[in-house]
Amino acid sequence: MASTTPHKSDWAEDDEFELPPTTETLGADGITTIVSWKFDENDKKVKVTRRVRRKLQTQLVSHSIAERKAWPKFGDDKGKPAGPDRQTTIIGENLHFKIAAVNxxxxxxxxxxxxxxxxxxxxxxxxxxxxxxxxxxxxxxxxxxxxxxxxxxxxxxxxxxxxxxxxxxxxxxxxxxxxxGSGAVGGKYVPPGQRGGGPGESMFRSRDDLPTLRVTSLSFDAEDDDLRSLFEPFATFGRLARANVVRDRETRESKGFGFVSYENRKDAEKALAKMNGYGYDSLILNVSWSQPREPRP
Amino acid sequence: MKPIILQGHERSLTQIVFNAEGDLLFTASKDKIVNAWYTSNGERLGTYNGHNGSVWTVACDSQTRYLLTGAADSTMKLWEVSTGKCLKTWEFLTAVTRVAWSEDDEMALCITEQRTGQPSVIRTFAINLADPAASSSTPLKEIILSGSKATCALWAPLSEHILTGHESGKIAKYDAKTGEEVNAVHESHRANITDIQLSPDGTYFITSSKDKTARIFDSDTLEEMKVFATETPLNSACITPLRPYIILGGGQDAMNVTTTSSRAGKFESRFWHKLFEEEVGRVKGHFGPINTLACHPQGRAYASGAEDGFVRVHWFDESYFRSRPFGDLEPEVEV
Structure with a gap:
C-alpha cells in the first residue's frame, strides 16, 4: 500500500524538511483516497496512500459522554487534530475470541x-x-x-x-x-527466537512464517468462521493462527478461495491430507500449500 | 475482536481505570506520565504531566471531574480531568502505592509504602469538591499498619469501611471513621496480594495474588466464596458486569521473563467463569506479563496493561454476549 519515492538528496534545499500536506479525495465510488507524507527511519520522504471506505456509525450516548468528546486535547497532545494519532493508537489484528468451556x-x-x-x-x-x-x-x-x-x-x-x-x-x-530447545547446544548461544517451540515473541508475527494452506474452490457463501470451523479440528488445542476468505477489496464479495494458517507444520500437513478433495457445500475443496508472496516491485 | 493498541507509555503499566461511563480510560505507568484515552477509538485525550517518579496508581471520581494519582515521588496529586491541570498535591515521606475515591467522591484514601523507619499507612482525606485546591492537607484519619504492609485497598460499599489486601496474603476490613480493624482473614492468600477490585454491585470483591490464585470474598463478612487456581502468578483480576465471568492477568515476573520461552510465559488474559470456577477463554497479545486489568463499567469492553508498555482495549464481539459455555444452566442476557 505504501510506495516510496526516493527524494533527490540535495541537503541545501530548504523544503527537504517540510512535508507536503495530507490530501484527501473522495472518489465517485465512495472510496476516499488519503495521501500523506512522512519521514522514514533514514529521513527519506515516504508517500503513504491509503484507500478507505468511510462508514458513518451513529451511536447514542449520554450527554456527559458527548460533552467529553468535544474536550480540547491537553498535555502532550495539546493542539493536535481530532481523531486517533497513528503514533499512539493502532488497531491490532483480528483476534478470534470465543467463550467456551475448556475441554x-x-x-x-x-x-x-x-x-x-x-x-x-x-x-x-x-x-x-x-x-x-x-x-x-x-x-x-x-x-x-x-x-x-x-x-x-x-x-x-x-x-x-x-x-x-x-x-x-x-x-x-x-x-x-x-x-x-533444551538450551545451548554445544555451548553455542541460540537466540530465544530460534530456540525450539516456534518463533520468538513479537506483537505482529509475520504470517509468512506460519505454515499456511491455500483453499480454493470454496463456496462463495463461506465466511471466515466457516473456514475456521472446517479446519480447526486439525490444530492442536483447536487453535488456528488465522483463517480468512479472500474478498474483493471494494465489493467485499468472496473470491472463492481463502487461507488457513496453523501454528505448527504437523497440523497443517494433517489438514492438507484430509481436507484436499473434501466436499463442502456442493463443491470439492482443493487444498494446497500457499506460495509465499512475491516481493512487490 | 480487534484490539485497540495504545502505545502512549515508554515503560510498564502500573494501573489502568475506566471512568464511570466507560468512555475514558486512564493509564498510569512507570514513565511518570498518566494518559487519558477515548475508549471508543483509542484517541488520546491528553496527558497529566507533573509527577516526578513512577506513577503507581490512578483513580477517577464518579463524575469524571477529578483524577487522583499516587507516585513514587511520595506525592498524591489531584487533577482536573478535562484540562490536565494539577489542582492539589499532598506530600508524604514514602511512595504512594494506591489511591481510591469513596462512593460519594467526598473522601479519598491513599496507601503509603513501608520504608526503613516508616510504617505503611492508610490515610483518608476529605476532598472539597467545589474547590479541590482548598482541600485540607491533614488527613481525616491515619491508620498505621503494624503487621504486614497493605498493597491495595478500596472503599467498601457505602464508604464506611476500607477493604485492604496485604503483602502477607491477609485481607482486612477497617472502619473508616475509627481506623480500627473490624475484620481480617490472615491466611486468605499464600502470597502477596496484587490487586483488589469490587463487583458491580459491591457485595463481593475479587483479589489476585502471586500465589497463582484469585479469590472472591464477601464484602461484608470477608467470607471466601470462590477460588480460581491458575498456573501463573497473578497481577490483576477484575469482574465483568453483565456476564458471569472474571478476567485474570499475570505471568512470569518481569525479572524472569528473559529466561523463559514465550509460550511458557503465559502472558494472556484469562477468562474464567465466576460461578463454575472453570476457565472459558483466553486472549493473547501482550508480550510481557499483564500488570493491570480493567473492565468497562457496562461490561462492553475490557482493557489490559502490561509490562511491555502497551495497553490493549478489547471491545467484546456479539458472540461474547450470547455465549453460554455451560449451556442451559446459565440465564440468557438481553443486551
Missing part, C-alpha cells in the same frame, strides 16, 4: 502430547502412543476430537497408512527440534 480432557491430552514430544528425544519414536485421529499422545478411543474427526476420517480412510508414516516422521522431527 479438560483435551487440555490433559495436550499436556501429555507435550510430555511425549519431550520424551521422544530420548525414547525411540515407535514406542509412543499415537492417536490415529489427531496424532496426539493418547489412545484413539480417548481422542477429544473424536466426534469432529470421525466423519473426516472415514472420508479419507484410504490415506490411513500414509498418515501413520507421516506421524512417525512428525514425532521424530519434533524430537529433533526439541533438542536445540
Amino acid at each position: 479438560r480432557a483435551a487440555a490433559e491430552a495436550a499436556a501429555a502430547a507435550d510430555a511425549a514430544a519431550a520424551d521422544a528425544a530420548k525414547a525411540p519414536a515407535g514406542k509412543a502412543v499415537v492417536c490415529r485421529l489427531c496424532k496426539g499422545g493418547h489412545f484413539t478411543a480417548k481422542c477429544p476430537y473424536k466426534d469432529q474427526l470421525a466423519e473426516l476420517d472415514s472420508a479419507a480412510a484410504g490415506l490411513g497408512e500414509d498418515d501413520e508414516a507421516a506421524a512417525a516422521g512428525g514425532v521424530r522431527a519434533a524430537g529433533g527440534l526439541a533438542a536445540p
Whole structure:
C-alpha cells in the first residue's frame, strides 16, 4: 500500500524538511483516497496512500459522554487534530475470541502430547502412543476430537497408512527440534527466537512464517468462521493462527478461495491430507500449500 | 475482536481505570506520565504531566471531574480531568502505592509504602469538591499498619469501611471513621496480594495474588466464596458486569521473563467463569506479563496493561454476549 519515492538528496534545499500536506479525495465510488507524507527511519520522504471506505456509525450516548468528546486535547497532545494519532493508537489484528468451556480432557491430552514430544528425544519414536485421529499422545478411543474427526476420517480412510508414516516422521522431527530447545547446544548461544517451540515473541508475527494452506474452490457463501470451523479440528488445542476468505477489496464479495494458517507444520500437513478433495457445500475443496508472496516491485 | 493498541507509555503499566461511563480510560505507568484515552477509538485525550517518579496508581471520581494519582515521588496529586491541570498535591515521606475515591467522591484514601523507619499507612482525606485546591492537607484519619504492609485497598460499599489486601496474603476490613480493624482473614492468600477490585454491585470483591490464585470474598463478612487456581502468578483480576465471568492477568515476573520461552510465559488474559470456577477463554497479545486489568463499567469492553508498555482495549464481539459455555444452566442476557 505504501510506495516510496526516493527524494533527490540535495541537503541545501530548504523544503527537504517540510512535508507536503495530507490530501484527501473522495472518489465517485465512495472510496476516499488519503495521501500523506512522512519521514522514514533514514529521513527519506515516504508517500503513504491509503484507500478507505468511510462508514458513518451513529451511536447514542449520554450527554456527559458527548460533552467529553468535544474536550480540547491537553498535555502532550495539546493542539493536535481530532481523531486517533497513528503514533499512539493502532488497531491490532483480528483476534478470534470465543467463550467456551475448556475441554479438560483435551487440555490433559495436550499436556501429555507435550510430555511425549519431550520424551521422544530420548525414547525411540515407535514406542509412543499415537492417536490415529489427531496424532496426539493418547489412545484413539480417548481422542477429544473424536466426534469432529470421525466423519473426516472415514472420508479419507484410504490415506490411513500414509498418515501413520507421516506421524512417525512428525514425532521424530519434533524430537529433533526439541533438542536445540533444551538450551545451548554445544555451548553455542541460540537466540530465544530460534530456540525450539516456534518463533520468538513479537506483537505482529509475520504470517509468512506460519505454515499456511491455500483453499480454493470454496463456496462463495463461506465466511471466515466457516473456514475456521472446517479446519480447526486439525490444530492442536483447536487453535488456528488465522483463517480468512479472500474478498474483493471494494465489493467485499468472496473470491472463492481463502487461507488457513496453523501454528505448527504437523497440523497443517494433517489438514492438507484430509481436507484436499473434501466436499463442502456442493463443491470439492482443493487444498494446497500457499506460495509465499512475491516481493512487490 | 480487534484490539485497540495504545502505545502512549515508554515503560510498564502500573494501573489502568475506566471512568464511570466507560468512555475514558486512564493509564498510569512507570514513565511518570498518566494518559487519558477515548475508549471508543483509542484517541488520546491528553496527558497529566507533573509527577516526578513512577506513577503507581490512578483513580477517577464518579463524575469524571477529578483524577487522583499516587507516585513514587511520595506525592498524591489531584487533577482536573478535562484540562490536565494539577489542582492539589499532598506530600508524604514514602511512595504512594494506591489511591481510591469513596462512593460519594467526598473522601479519598491513599496507601503509603513501608520504608526503613516508616510504617505503611492508610490515610483518608476529605476532598472539597467545589474547590479541590482548598482541600485540607491533614488527613481525616491515619491508620498505621503494624503487621504486614497493605498493597491495595478500596472503599467498601457505602464508604464506611476500607477493604485492604496485604503483602502477607491477609485481607482486612477497617472502619473508616475509627481506623480500627473490624475484620481480617490472615491466611486468605499464600502470597502477596496484587490487586483488589469490587463487583458491580459491591457485595463481593475479587483479589489476585502471586500465589497463582484469585479469590472472591464477601464484602461484608470477608467470607471466601470462590477460588480460581491458575498456573501463573497473578497481577490483576477484575469482574465483568453483565456476564458471569472474571478476567485474570499475570505471568512470569518481569525479572524472569528473559529466561523463559514465550509460550511458557503465559502472558494472556484469562477468562474464567465466576460461578463454575472453570476457565472459558483466553486472549493473547501482550508480550510481557499483564500488570493491570480493567473492565468497562457496562461490561462492553475490557482493557489490559502490561509490562511491555502497551495497553490493549478489547471491545467484546456479539458472540461474547450470547455465549453460554455451560449451556442451559446459565440465564440468557438481553443486551
